[in-house]
Amino acid sequence: MCYEQREGKRVYLGTRAWTDKKLKRPIRAVYHVIERTMEADGQLLLTPRIEAQVFFTTLTCSPWQVLQLYGDHATSEQFHSELKTDLNLECLPSRTFATNDLVQYAGLIAYSLLRAIGQISLQEPDAPVRMRCITDG
Template sequence: MVKRNLRKESLDGWFILAQNTENVKLIRCKHKSVWVGQTTVDPKGHALPRPIVFKVTERYEEKGEPLLFPKIEVETYWITITGLSPQEVINLYHDHGTSEQFHSEIKSDIGLERFPSCHFSSNSLILHLALLAYNTLRIIGQISLEEQDENNLPVNRRKTVSRRRLRTVMQDLMYMAGRLIYSGRRWSISFGKINPFAQLAENVLHRLRCSPG
């Protein structure tokens, strides 16, 4: 799925094609009309090597001001995936910002903005290890959201969120100062009673131990 560059393609040509294409979803409102569909030919009638999903908008008003002539806006996408409606394809592309956030965590939080080696094989190994660390921290972060007791957390960690950044997981659960204790022929770690994340870390560890596999 790739967004196309219209280059010198006619916007009016896409507008006419959208109006004449079958199985097009038409959305009309006071300020605009939107045609969403899929085509296997271009505006000139030439066959395409692969289907194109299009979204054509005829806008009658912009920023509250009525337009003397309607403004035509066109979005087109090459697709090779099947089983999705044109609107689902467009929504999936528009959600690429979420993917960029995950890329940012890999580069900044894990520290892989630049690879350390000039050898591909070495960088490949480092990337695989980073993938393991990333998935582990992501799992810990999601479990911590399910196990947390907001009353025992600092005020700045009581926000309702759907996920935690890797940096937050490392600062809250990985970088905790602790004391290694050997007693009764057993080793244990004590995080101190005043640590607000100690109980949360214990709950997460318990969940990981009890999880299958």
């Protein structure tokens, strides 16, 4: 499917599916391609600027829904990365899966406890009150 969102900006949205004997169900590649020949302010580009996103999925929903679901995936990855950094779990200590699994479970328990303690402490009457700071300026 191709549509022109505005003059100089074409959007292609579609899907391709394939099957393999090794796969239990078909895999779809959902693509979202934007071709710009003109900036939003009317400035023409010498060569088209092309942005492409491809999502591989087994979901059966429409390409637009897949784009909505996976579009904000980077934000989730950023939170996941920050969590691993805060718990010092970027580099796992062992070569064995069982040991690393145990370390990750310990990190999960520590994180859950700290979060629960934080939530409970906010309900106490002596919880810190957030106030707006007034700066000289």
